[in-house]
């Protein structure tokens with residue numbers, strides 16, 4: 120089927136230059152002489168879009184024709200990262216664009232910097248969603264991502280005297296060329312009000328919702344290009360606005376503020392991303408956000424994507440809605456409402472379909488991260504949905520009672536409605552009861568879900584639980600962010616690895632090739648130099664490319680144990696300043712941190728302040744001769760990760776065993792030739808199994824050992840008392856070594872570790888320090904280290920998000936890739 124030729128721009132340098140100048144002229148309304156960098160960036164973005172547009176239309180057209188089973192990925196977060204380079208790569212035009220711009224005297228890198236990163240996520244969960252939609256497109260799976268177009272994404276982190284200060288993320292202020300608004304496809308979403316029962320024409324008692332107020336959801340479409348496969352999938356993000364954005368009557372009555380009140384109120388729903396990534400605040404606006412995008416997405420799919428005459432009893436053959444954690448789980452009662460209330464189905468028929476079209480992925484092990492919504496709040500905001508949840512629960516508990524007669528304790532434990540501390544809906548339980556499949560995100564995590572967090576349910580639904588270990592997209596996190604290494608790999612094994620990462624295995628023999636190792640090490644050093652230049656320009660941070668780069672980048676959370684890393688830094692500092700270790704015997708090392716703390720998470724913000732205080736002391740202490748450096752660039756995000764990860768030698772994955780569901784940074788570092796020091800937690804276990812114990816620095820208690828210590832009663836102060844090295848490190852903090860003698864400022868951090876230490880930092884301290892000593896010895900043999908680094912790359916192909924998606928297709932979605940004709 121031929122396409123109208125106008126939509127396929129020619130892929131020549133001249134052709135590109137023409138297109139670009141036209142966009143500058145007709146799109147930005149400026150010519151080269153007066154064009155700002157932002158003008159040029161916006162014109163470039165639109166020109167690049169042209170190269171993907173026909174594929175997008177072709178993909179949509181083809182999907183409309185074949186009506187193949189597809190995947191809808193419902194996520195409250197999509198941490199996309201910058202779009203320009205990803206589009207250039209997918210369209211395979213990075214060469215002609217670089218050349219074309221150069222011919223116009225424009226440096227592509229200047230335009231790159233003009234792009235504001237869409238920070239529509241907090242961390243792991245949001246970035247995983249972005250990697251997954253990239254893999255879905257590259258594997259040619261018919262799919263659509265549904266989420267929220269926050270006007271303000273994750274806050275911009277600044278440091279004031281080392282303390283985190285949040286700034287609003289004005290990512291839209293300079294324009295947003297990668298989105299396509301479609302107000303004509305807007306959806307009305309109701310809230311509040313009450314319900315009433317009535318008798319329908321067939322004499323059945325029914326209930327219906329009498330909503331109190333409503334808002335409008337406007338979809339913004341984003342292209343999700345597959346890697347050079349002709350497919351461009353869609354990411355649809357919803358933005359809220361008032362039905363009546365301006366009330367002229369009220370305005371004419373002179374109450375101007377009130378005239379726009381509805382608009383402001385409505386807009387609030389998609390105004391800002393909640394910056395928590397582990398402890399829900401239970402805020403009403405958060406529930407409004409969740410229901411808003413879920414209601415828009417289900418209505419959009421049933422009314423706009425499906426053909427008008429589609430028989431909804433066949434819905435399970437046509438779609439699976441993947442629920443990215445509990446945040447979109449309100450979709451379950453929403454679908455029941457759409458089928459029973461709006462389409463007049465019987466409860467039984469609706470439930471039969473609903474049970475087949477949802478699947479739930481859990482991303483956490485922290486009990487406090489599992490969302491519960493009070494029945495008060497739910498009953499007020501979504502009264503009809505609460506009724507539906509009650510009925511789902513009643514029918515479920517009736518079955519449980521049948522299966523376990525006289526075991527009311529179990530019934531109470533499994534009830535979707537918690538009675539204590541307040542009557543509330545346990546969203547993870549609702550997802551597990553209604554979902555066709557429940558999966559964890561790493562082998563250990565999924566096992567702990569079965570054995571501990573959801574054990575009653577895995578006993579009752581044995582076949583419902585499965586695992587899909589996370590992955591990361593090799594396009595952004597190797598091919599795009601590490602072009603030098605990519606070139607070396609392609610030279611050695613061809614370029615198939617970009618879409619078939621398992622082929623990295625073919626590099627294994629080259630680990631024993633001295634020339635290959637030399638070039639590999641050279642590339643690592645080049646990436647370090649690139650990072651040195653960036654940190655100098657971006658943050659005024661000076662580090663050396665010749666030092667070992669020891670990196671810990673992830674959200675600041677006590678279970679991730681940035682404090683354990685800091686105690687190691689302080690121990691090294693103490694060894695030198697106490698004269699125990701001559702400075703010339705210290706391996707030059709840069710400790711690089713990157714971490715945002717949820718604004719309301721006090722201890723996390725304290726720890727950030729302490730890391731910067733320790734950094735200031737170490738970086739200004741002449742006795743250290745700049746051999747130990749701490750670098751803590753502010754505002755860690757996807758863009759910074761793209762330069763940091765390729766430069767790293769050592770990847771810190773030191774969470775307490777049994778707490779990190781998976782981790783995905785760990786995968787990115789291994790794929791870019793960093794060695795991991797880590798506990799047997801999350802996906803670290805699978806990384807260690809694949810790269811081999813000789814190429815992984817394992818330390819610390821295992822999950823069962825942690826459970827035993829906690830059950831036996833953990834007393835951190837005993838470790839302090841018994842270990843002089845640990846005592847010296849903690850005493851430095853307590854005595855004000857890093858705070859100009861002020862002993863109060865970091866007292867909460869020290870006393871928490873001495874008296875609570877919920878994540879066993881003190882218990883794992885010595886094992887960690889011993890492992891770090893092994894790191895120093897290993898690093899002294901640079902060629903040996905490089906060999907291990909090559910083997911880490913060669914053996915980490917499993918951690919491609921393409922493999923994850925294939926697992927979801929096989930174990931959960933039972934859908935197939937559908938390759939559209941290539942254009």
Ligand SMILES: CCc1ccc([C@H](C)CC(=O)N[C@@H]2O[C@H](CO)[C@@H](O)[C@H](O)[C@H]2O)cc1
Nearest residue numbers: 243244396397399482560779780781782783
């Ligand atoms: C409502 C507050 C809230 C917000 C986000 C979350 C996310 C589930 C937290 C998160 O990002 N979890 C991370 O998900 C990654 C992707 O699966 C895993 O690799 C990380 O281990 C996990 O911490 C929990 C609670």
